[in-house]
Amino acid sequence: MSLETTRPAWGTRMGFIFAAAGSAVGLGNIWKFPYITGENGGGLFVLIYLGCVVLVGLPIMISEVMIGNRSQQSPVGAFQFFRRGGSPWGIVGWFGVLAGFVLLSYYSIVAGWSLNYVYLALSNSFHGLGAGAISGIFDELYLSGARNILWHTLFMCIVVVIVVGGVRKGIEKTCNLLMPLLFLIVFGIMIYSIFLPNHGFLKALDFIFYPHVEKLTHRGVLEALGHSFFTLSLGMGAMITYGSYLSERKEILHSSFFISILDTVVALMACMMIYPVVFAFGYDAEAGPGLVFKTLPLVFSQLPGGYLLSVLFFLLLAFAALSSAISLQEVVTSTVIDRLNWNRRKATLITASVIFIFGVPSALAGSGGLFSGWADIFGMNFFDSMDFLASNWMLPLSGLFVAIFVGWAISDSQRRDAFGAELHAKWKYDAFNMLVRYVTPAMVFLVFMHKIGFLKLIGLV
Ligand code: TRP
Numbered sequence: 332m333s334l335e336t337t338r339p340a341w342g343t344r345m346g347f348i349f350a351a352a353g354s355a356v357g358l359g360n361i362w363k364f365p366y367i368t369g370e371n372g373g374g375l376f377v378l379i380y381l382g383c384v385v386l387v388g389l390p391i392m393i394s395e396v397m398i399g400n401r402s403q404q405s406p407v408g409a410f411q412f413f414r415r416g417g418s419p420w421g422i423v424g425w426f427g428v429l430a431g432f433v434l435l436s437y438y439s440i441v442a443g444w445s446l447n448y449v450y451l452a453l454s455n456s457f458h459g460l461g462a463g464a465i466s467g468i469f470d471e472l473y474l475s476g477a478r479n480i481l482w483h484t485l486f487m488c489i490v491v492v493i494v495v496g497g498v499r500k501g502i503e504k505t506c507n508l509l510m511p512l513l514f515l516i517v518f519g520i521m522i523y524s525i526f527l528p529n530h531g532f533l534k535a536l537d538f539i540f541y542p543h544v545e546k547l548t549h550r551g552v553l554e555a556l557g558h559s560f561f562t563l564s565l566g567m568g569a570m571i572t573y574g575s576y577l578s579e580r581k582e583i584l585h586s587s588f589f590i591s592i593l594d595t596v597v598a599l600m601a602c603m604m605i606y607p608v609v610f611a612f613g614y615d616a617e618a619g620p621g622l623v624f625k626t627l628p629l630v631f632s633q634l635p636g637g638y639l640l641s642v643l644f645f646l647l648l649a650f651a652a653l654s655s656a657i658s659l660q661e662v663v664t665s666t667v668i669d670r671l672n673w674n675r676r677k678a679t680l681i682t683a684s685v686i687f688i689f690g691v692p693s694a695l696a697g698s699g700g701l702f703s704g705w706a707d708i709f710g711m712n713f714f715d716s717m718d719f720l721a722s723n724w725m726l727p728l729s730g731l732f733v734a735i736f737v738g739w740a741i742s743d744s745q746r747r748d749a750f751g752a753e754l755h756a757k758w759k760y761d762a763f764n765m766l767v768r769y770v771t772p773a774m775v776f777l778v779f780m781h782k783i784g785f786l787k788l789i790g791l792v
Contacts, residue, residue, distance in 0.1 A: 338575070339498035340498070340576050342503055345507075346499070347503075347576070347582070347586060348586055348589055348593075349503070349511075350506040350654075350658070351396075351570065351590045352510060352594060353505075353655065353657070353658070354564040355562060355564045355593070356510075356597045356654070357651045358445075359558065359562040360562055360597045361597070361598075362620075362622075364558065364602065365602045365606070365622060366619055366620055366623070367554055369616040369617045371555075372543045372546025372547055373538040373539050373540075373543060374539065374540060374543045375543060375547045376555060377540065377599075377602075379547070379552055379555045380559060383559035384591055384594075384595055386771065387556060388559040388565060389766075390763060390766040391565045391730050391733055391734055391771060392565060392587045393584060393587045394734060395565060395568070395733055396583050396586070397749040397750055398413065398733075398736075399572060399574025399575035400575060401749035402575065404669060405424075405568065405669045406424035406428060406567075406572065406662065407421045407424035407425055407670060408421075408669055408670075410423055413749075423732045424666075426732075427566065427567040427568035427571075428567070428666050431568065432663060432686055434659055434722075435659040435663075436686050436687075436690035437693040438652070438655070439483050439486050439656060439687075440482075440693050440694050441652065442486045442652035442653065442656055443694075444482065445645055445649040446649050447478065447482045449645040451645075452631075452638070452645050457628040457631060458638070465628050466621065469625050479694035480691065480694045480695075483687070483694045486653075486656070487683055487687045487690075490660050490683065491660070491683045493505050494657055494664055495675060497675060498661075501657075502657055505653075506657075512650065513597075513651060514597070517604060517647065519643070520604040520643065520647075521600050521603050521604040523604075523636075524607035524608060525607070527608065529612075530610075531607035534607070535602070535603060535606035535610055536603070538616060553778055556727070556775070557726075560727055560730050561722050562598060566725070566730035566733070567659070567729060568662045568666075571662075573658065573661075575665075581754045583750070584750070584755060584763075605622065605627065608627065609630075611630075612630055614626050614630070660682070660683060663678075663682045665678075696714035696715070697712070697714075723782070727778060727779070731772060731775040731776065734767050734771045734775065737749075746764070747760065
């Protein structure tokens, strides 16, 4: 295994887009978005989420890709590139790497569930079971430390094999294969959903798109904003790292647009395949995190062609999780390669092992066991604590820093240059500039003020 002497690069522009879309489209789109949409009453929540994607997500996505692309470095070096001489901004890069570390450790557990469900679907385990038995299958898995660890191990091994394979031969190749398949499967199940009984599809459309004003709370607005970071893979250097393997500056803007659109479309399609099923059979739209694992197998078990549908669906979930997890691991791998000069295999094996071990308490969260005291102290189990820490605090915080960095810490000429302002119509740079300097940071800042209770203090909400 040779050292990477020159920086790896994507083989094609489409390769970059598939890899970045692979990172963005994950459990966030298929597992989380549909259930938080349900919890927040649909319609208006979706609209606000779309607003957040445009006003906050997109500018930060462009910022990340452009600093990675211009510096040709992983996050830590990327921040230092623009501000030479012992700049403290490198810390923001490290912070992102740490966020990735935390995120992957528990992401792998949910990904493991989806692998387990592929297996269950293949062995026709849902056939003929009723609601109680099917939710029992999930509860049993959740409570079993040993099974969680087994699937966590398997999933991390797959991630390692792909990342060790390298940027072009591992990541790009995998995503080029998985992404089109994923679109095909979502699209297929969505079409199938159109023909469900009881006007399920129409009810779903109404639920997803009609703004039910009375159902939205300010918590929902926060959730929409937080989710726009999570779903676009922002705030931990994933897009910086993937951008650094891109050589064409002209592609930054259009690719970022395209990736955000793909991600949003998949999230909406995921709702349009899941909710028709829910409504057609009169299930509860507010089923929470169990929506995918408890409701769908039940419904599939009653439908004609349900065997195939459930195999396809859980495969889809596993694919989506895999292409996202690869990007999380790649950030850590590439930082270690750049900083410590290790080779790719060593960097990946060692960091993934540490991430794996760090994930064990999350895997055991359901079974209590070793870490049962944790919940008493922090009010939620280890798994939920990690999710809360990463997606509610670390990602938005580091995203805020990215916006401040690109909007304020680097010079206007550096910003124009990295954006490739001369390659695009003037208004595009102007719009970006406005958003990244004022709108985006202000919105994220407001959210933080709300989180620490400041807005309540001054009587605003
Ligand atoms: N975007 C992925 C999802 O929707 C999760 C993810 C992958 C992620 N890489 C990330 C989130 C980097 C934040 C940062 O499931």
